[in-house]
Amino acid sequence: MKALQFSKTGDLSALQYLDVPQPVPAEGEVLIQVKAAGLNPSDVKNVLGRFPYTTMPRIPGRDFAGIVIEGPQSLLGQEVWGTGKEPGFFRDGSHAEYLTLPAKGVALKPKALSFVQAASLGVPFTTAWNALQRSLVTTGTRLLVIGANGAVGSAALAFGKILGAQVLGAVRRPEQIKALREDGFDAILLDKHEDLGAQVNAVFSGGADVIFDTTGFWLPAAVAALAAFGRIAIIAAPVDGHVQMPTLALYRKGGSVVGINTLLYGTEACAEMLNQFGQFFDEGLLPSPTGIYESPLNEGLARYEEVNKGSGNKVVFALSK
Template sequence: MRALTFDRIGTLDALALGTVPDPEPAVGEVLVRIVAAGVNPSDVKNVLGRFPYTTVPRVPGRDFAGVVVAGPDELVGREVWGSGKGLGFTRDGTHAEMLALPAGGVALKPETLTFEQAASGGTPYLTAFEAIERGGVTAGTTLLLIGLGAVGSAALDIARGRGADVIVGVRRPELAEKLRGEGIETVLLDDPGRLAATVHAHRPEGAEVVFETTGHWLPAVVPVLAVGGRVCIIAAPADGHVRVPVLDLYRRGAVIIGVNSLLHDVVASAASLEKLRATFDSGELSAPDPAVLRPLEDAITVYHDLNSGSSAKYVLVNQY
């Protein structure tokens, strides 16, 4: 099969596209013909050596959508999607034509999504789903969402589907105007020192939950919280450290919740994807925003583009 591989860690120069043997599923595993595979910033960081547990040589990639071609009879021929810890890190991943993984690690693909849409939604929707769940976001919950990348967009969709009261914070005025035109309450992220006053002008009691997706606004969002509020975080500054106004935090009885999708293996991830499948197919969730589609042959270029700062969501597509 054709596959992207890396044989050492620390440089994207280690990436190579070539032909490798097809994976052989073990007992209790399935073999999936990959139709589409998402590319996440963590895939790039993986090759660059940001994860100490990665072993090489390795096929990278976590997210996929495809068709089961071998395994339990009830799964053969089914359209599936998946993601999770291990793929691309300690076992070969999804940026290839075929993938072997535990049978419990695949979930049925939503019928309302194409393969490409499902592949683009794995990590972003799993991350957003965990933040929304652990943050306790339900109907009527006031949620301040900081940032509207792939994860933020997924969180917005999930939270609105639950009937939450959502305010979105973005940096670009033109995006703020676009969101307001769509009926989404929006605040502009221009001055961290003014954020709390701006939000309290909208919601005097503050936000019950803040989902900070950027890694740069944690100190500013603590004063935004209502009593007993929760802050979910998925990112940090480059050095991994930030000064937190602890006095404000404990006086509110507030908590910080770290969300890391790489803590969950493919089986646990499949269970969450099955819950998401039901909400997509019921119409509670809309399809993910369109991704940039590239053939597997362009994978190395995609990795370099992401490493150079591209914010696009890329999906690698196999052409059989």
């Protein structure tokens, strides 16, 4: 089968498009014909060596959508999707024509989504869903999403609305404000860190119950915007991994910080999440994703390089129709 594979890390040129043996499913596993596979920044970082636990040689790729062609009778022929910490790191991933996974590590693909659309959602949508669940977002929660225009942030806004939260997006550019308001969301313009507290309190009197910072740069400023007993969820940090926290202000508010890392969740746990929110697509509560950049797998190195340079395109490898 055709696949992208790397045998060393540190440079994207280590990624090769080549023929490798088709995997054979073990007991309790399924063999999936991959129809589409998403490309995430973590896949790029994996080839660059940012995850020292990755074993090699390795086929990268976490997110996928495809058809089960071997496995339990109940899954044969089913259209499935999935993601998780194992593919691409501890076992071969989705940037290949075929993939094996535990049978419990796949979820039935929503019928409203194409293979390409489903493959674009795994990491960003499980990240957003996990952030809101672990931050206890529910009906009436005053939710601020910082970086609301990104893949994770926009998913968090949509989930927050479905969960009945009062949702506020924070973005950097005026045209992003306009876009959010056209989609029915309140929004504020991010400017000076010292102004965030006043901006949020002008909308949510007393502050936000949950602040989800998808950027990694607003954690200290978020404390001033937090309500009593509020939660700040984070998924990123500055390059050096350190921030100066106004700890006194945080503990006086009874606040807490919640770290969100989808690489803590295996394929089975992720399949449960996909089942939980996948129904929203078929119920018409979540819109189908658009603006996806489809690419053949043999152009994989070029796509990896573009993502590494900061391309905002959501890339999906379309392997077969």
